[in-house]
Amino acid sequence: MNPCDEIKKMVRRIPGGWDVLAVICGGTKTGDTLRQCFSPDSRYVPNLLDACAISDYAISIQSPDCYAFVNAIAATAGGFVRLDPNAPRAETLLDATVGLMQDSTAVLGAVTAARADSVISDNERKEIERHASKVIADMQAVLAEVARENEAAHLRVAK
Numbered sequence: 001m002n003p004c005d006e007i008k009k010m011v012r013r014i015p016g017g018w019d020v021l022a023v024i025c026g027g028t029k030t031g032d033t034l035r036q037c038f039s040p041d042s043r044y045v046p047n048l049l050d051a052c053a054i055s056d057y058a059i060s061i062q063s064p065d066c067y068a069f070v071n072a073i074a075a076t077a078g079g080f081v082r083l084d085p086n087a088p089r090a091e092t093l094l095d096a097t098v099g100l101m102q103d104s105t106a107v108l109g110a111v112t113a114a115r116a117d118s119v120i121s122d123n124e125r126k127e128i129e130r131h132a133s134k135v136i137a138d139m140q141a142v143l144a145e146v147a148r149e150n151e152a153a154h155l156r157v158a159k
Contacts (some may be wrong), residue, residue, distance in 0.1 A: 002129060006065075007051045007070040011038045013064040014054070024057045025050045071136070093145040100138035107131040 009033075018031030025034065029050070035045045046122065051069060058066035110131050114124035 002126075003051070003069055003072040004045055004078065005126070005129075006143040007046050007054065008038050008042070009053055010058055010063075010065045011054060012069040013066075014042075014058050014060075015063065021054060024053050026053070071133075075136070093142070093149055096138065096141040097144045100135065100142055103131060103134040103138050107135055 011021065018032075018035045020031055021034050022031045025047075029037070034050070036042060037046055037050075055066075055069040059070075107128065109125070110128045114120045114128060120128070
């Protein structure tokens with residue numbers, strides 16, 4: 001997972017538009033400048049302070065993908081990855097587990113294909129990272145469903 005790509009993905013989901021983001025970033029940049037900086041195809045690397053301010057704001061309002069940036073930062077350090085409360089929930093624990101296995105298989109396929117010529121290209125790396133991000137979200141969904149079912153079992157026993 002690339003923190004720059006993740007902040008760019010997250011920014012597109014924050015309500016209010018670019019002018020709101022300009023205020024969040026302290027008014028040092030215009031909304032148009034931020035739009036150019038955070039566009040998916042931009043070659044600019046977002047300013048860390050701007051990225052942190054935007055991430056803090058997104059988390060405070062619980063916008064979709066609000067944990068994308070911090071998850072990417074944590075993942076690069078092998079750290080804790082937070083469950084996104086806006087992520088779609090699995091219907092059941094079995095659904096969550098099946099999703100985990102399907103997306104894990106996609107990672108395996110992408111890695112195998114990328115290694116076929118012994119060189120992992122930039123596009124292959126991005127594809128592997130995209131699939132790996134889904135696996136992390138799937139694992140979080142499995143853990144959330146296990147916790148939910150465990151809590152429900154405790155409530156049944158307590159009755």
